[in-house]
Amino acid sequence: MKELDSENATGSISDDDDLLMREVICGEAELLYLDTYLREILQKR
């Protein structure tokens, strides 16, 4: 969580995550949830 805390602290977010949030998720909570879910289940394979 240190890395995440650091990210929160400085307000920085990677360009890639920013693209995801702005151009893919577009503020839709359901899509953000689905992205998190897919990341979890597909990386487990």
Added chain:
Amino acid sequence: MNVQVASDQNLLNCYLSGDRNAISQLIDRHSRRVRDYIRMMVKDDDVADDIFQETFIKAVRVIDEGRYTDNGRFLSWILRIAHNQVIDYFRAQKQNRQLNESEAGYDVLGTLRFAERTVEDEIVGEQIADDVRHMVELLPEEQRTVVMMRYYSGLSFKEIAEHTGVSINTALGRMRYALINLRKMIKEKNLTLS
């Protein structure tokens, strides 16, 4: 100041200049999306409210300490904080559950009940995950490729665009449509993701 057209950056600047109202307006502007995301993840309104508050307390603290630099990414940043708070919550839950299992040693039935619920939850959850993985296979090829590269291979959008010979915008668009299509399929099957 006309709040309707004030950008996030303008509101932040106003807040830092002493307008306490500005931060409330900024939070209100994004609260629904943040709250919706948290609620979907934790599936408990009371817990969601707590995490929502913690999220913005953390964010305001960073802003107050002058450690936040706005570059048009405020919502992305807030959602990231909310996501991290949710992950912290799940980790704490997992730790508490492990403690409870060892404490419930005397109550065999209770422990058994707890163990059964956990295993059953896992089985159901894994079945749903299998269904979703199958849905990925049903996506149009271009969308499926982006999903595979993103989630299986962990590639950035820039890398995905390079590998598939398209612009980043096209790669992003395909990803968005993939998620929208998956959402549609999940709803049609009445699945509850957990």
